[in-house]
Amino acid sequence: MRQWFRQLPAASRVAVIILLAAAGFGTWWWLGEQRALAPGQAAARHPDSYFHDLDIVRHDVNGDPEMRVTAEYAEHFEDETWIHLQELAARGLGAGPGWQLTANRGRLTDDGVELDVHGDVVLTRNNPGKVPIELRTTELSVNTDTEIAMTDAPVTVKQGASVVSGRGLWVSLADDYLRIESNVEARYEK
Numbered sequence: 001m002r003q004w005f006r007q008l009p010a011a012s013r014v015a016v017i018i019l020l021a022a023a024g025f026g027t028w029w030w031l032g033e034q035r036a037l038a039p040g041q042a043a044a045r046h047p048d049s050y051f052h053d054l055d056i057v058r059h060d061v062n063g064d065p066e067m068r069v070t071a072e073y074a075e076h077f078e079d080e081t082w083i084h085l086q087e088l089a090a091r092g093l094g095a096g097p098g099w100q101l102t103a104n105r106g107r108l109t110d111d112g113v114e115l116d117v118h119g120d121v122v123l124t125r126n127n128p129g130k131v132p133i134e135l136r137t138t139e140l141s142v143n144t145d146t147e148i149a150m151t152d153a154p155v156t157v158k159q160g161a162s163v164v165s166g167r168g169l170w171v172s173l174a175d176d177y178l179r180i181e182s183n184v185e186a187r188y189e190k
Helices: 002-007 010-037
Strands: 049-059 065-076 082-092 099-109 114-125 133-143 148-159 162-172 178-187
Touching (some): 082 114, 099 133, 133 162, 148 178
Antiparallel strands (some): 049 065, 065 082, 082 099, 099 114, 114 133, 133 148, 148 162, 162 178
């Protein structure tokens, strides 16, 4: 083939080289356009495990129960450290004041330390000898090791007829400390 190419006049060799380069560039451009027309769809993900009516109890290092999480449906993916939950409820089982949480959806780390919830989130904290405190928001993160719950979303806190609302929240589930970060409005009634 080399001999054939060398026997061509110089102008013809240049034309063949330009034609091959144009064909290569055209192929490269066409493949780019095809990728743009059909964006790379992620491969369908399938859970490595799924559960109906999930009921998980997390225990501390001494074997004492700390938290119970239930969900209508849950699934876990091999490449993630989270269990994805639908229609869930969680309840603190530790020694301090009890708390209960419900949400439309959420995720729990494999080790049960982090719980992130979304949707219609309601956190109720028992208040021995007093009216329970009810917190409503659209998203909340709970660390069960530190018993701290946080959100940057709008929040409403009710205790009896008293209402406090604002944006952002930091609350200790172990004691009576609650901080609303901004846009705070309050109505106190006895």
